[in-house]
Amino acid sequence: MESQNMTYGKCRCCLINGYHQDIMKEYFISGVKEVYFDMIMECFNIFLSTNADLTTLICVRCVERLRDANTFRTMVVSTEQKLLGAVIGDGKDYVFVNGEENLLENDLDLDLGIKTEDVMSVKDEPMDALNKHDDDDFDFGAGIFFMYLCNVSDFDDKHESECELVEGEQALLARWKSVRPLPNRRTLKSYCPLYVKHLNSLKGIMIFPRMIKRFLDETSSKKSSIKSRKVFVTEKLGQVINVANILENSNIIPFRSKSRSGFPCFYCRVIFENLDTLKEHTQEHKKTEVTKILKTYGAECLVVYADVSDLKCTLCSRNVQNLSELKSHLIDVHKKKFYTEFTDRIIPFKLTEESIYDCQICGFKFETFGAIERHMNVHFRNYVCKDCGTGFVTKYRLKVHIKSMHAEGCYPCEECGKVFTTPQKHKNHVDTVHKMVKRFKCTKCPERFSEYFRRQKHMVEVHGVAPLQYKCNVCDKSFDRRYTLSRHMKRDHLEERDFQCELCSYKCFTNNELRVHMVKHNGERIFECSVCKKSYARKKTLKEHMRIHNNDRRFACAVCGQAFVQKCSLKGHLKTHHLEYTLQ
Secondary structure (H helix, E strand, O other), rough: HHHOEEEEEEEEOOOEEEEEEEEEOOOOOOEEEEOOOHHHHHHHHOOOOOOOOOOEEEOOHHHHHHHHHHHHHEEEEHHHHHHHHHHOOOOEEEEEEEEEEEEHHHHHHOOOOOOOOOOEEEEEEOOHHHHHHOOOHHHHHHHHHHHHHHHHHHHOOOHHHHOOOOHHHHHHHOOOOOOOOOOOOHHHHHOOOHHHHHHHHHOOOOOHHHHHHHHHHHHHHHHHHHHHHOOOOOOHHHHHHHHHHHHOOEEEEEEEOOOOOOOOOOOOOOOEEEEEHHHHHHHHOOOHHHHHHHHOOOOOOOEEEEEOOEEEEEEOOEOOOOOHHHHHHHHHHOOOOOOOOOOOOOEEEOOOOOOOEEOOOOOOOOOOOOHEEEEEEHOOOOEEOOOOEEEEEEEHHHHHHHHHHOOOOOOOOOOOOOOOOOHHHHHOOOOOOOOOOOOOOOOOOOOOOOOHHHHHHHHHHHOOOOOOOOEEEEEEEEEEEEEHHHHHHHHOOOOOOOOOOOOOOOEEEEEEHHHHHHHHEEEEEEEEEEOOEEEEHHHHHHHHHHHHHHHHOOOOOOOOOEEEOOOOHHHHHHHHHHHHHHHH
């Protein structure tokens, strides 16, 4: 029955597993309420963390030890109060404040028989006499003197009139008109009201020199710890400061990601289709708004697109080549503070009709803003996927990539069985593949297309738009798609061969090539001729065989005109009947 009222887990104090009580709940033991969290704080002055990930249980043995400690503390406090009451002889209770004894608040008017001395009756003692006092006499005299300071407002008007001006003050005030007179009791409140308020709060309280010494020591230690404390800057704050320094001290024009309607203004989100109009509008905003706007960005998606045409520093009008040079210039010449441990979040563009889709880093050209936006992940690899090594500008893009590419999908297509990770991808697949929804509209006419490249082909053939050409920098070949160019570079020039046969040293570029190669090792003949029932290991070989049944004689001899089904048959014919032509 006892374990039913307890929770199984680990004890917060001794880390023993078992059925324990909760330190945050109330328990009544013999009519006395116990909250173990409060008891720990009262006994040991330890404030336990309330982090939700930490256990809040305490075992029976630790509870017994805590009760013993609480009982001992209560006994010590009670005994100390009784002893102090017996020493003073007034029977009143004392409490401890910051380790020093003080009367309870209701007993602060206790008359100790100490008379307040007149300011003129205090005599200066020689240093020898002061050195003869023991510690107790010194504390008592200093305490009386401090009480005199705290009760300075009780002086009569006679002393006030005698202390209006100190010696030589009148001559100084006559010489320097701007100098204010020294404060007296009447003007002290207007000079320093907080000081007067503090003095009034100390009125009637006995202060000892050791209390002042300890207060000064604690104050000095706090100041030194504050000076030595390292200022911690979060990642987002550091990125905001870096971006704001660049935008405020240069002629860069920031803008938000391009939409179908045009380019949104960075400051007010108004969309402009004309690039020149966007530039003129942006200059109407004040650069002091930059920091405020940057703070509205999420911590994981802070990125700013910027026009870097004719880049220059506005502090000294110096022209610079790129953002990296501008950043170094602001740090070295103008001593601007940058947090270099944080990654850059400004993506450079040139807002002209000719180069808006040109990468300013590698020079590649793109057909859409979305394509160049995705391409920038190649140059700004701030966050890298651990599974495939793909880099991204922001942490948010990395999360989307992991969710879409590496997470298991749970949205299957009812038509073809393909599984997708998000409902939006599932919808796009169904609309494009199965329903043939034409999402791409021609910008010149009302015609619509299901694929982007079909629309592009239509614009070239019908409207005379220049076709997209992606030229290889190595061999001058051109391609109509950027993906084709990328595959060409990897296969032909970089000679990437990431797929290797497990049985031999063969390497290839694609998984399909490796699958074709594996036929040499397993020898499976899975492709069967429907006419003669012959089997082949490759589909390509079966297609060549089918020419025999179709009488497809496409390989003709250039000498005698005889035609053959296979090219190897033509080569054998040439060697046998026309050897002289083969040798030539």
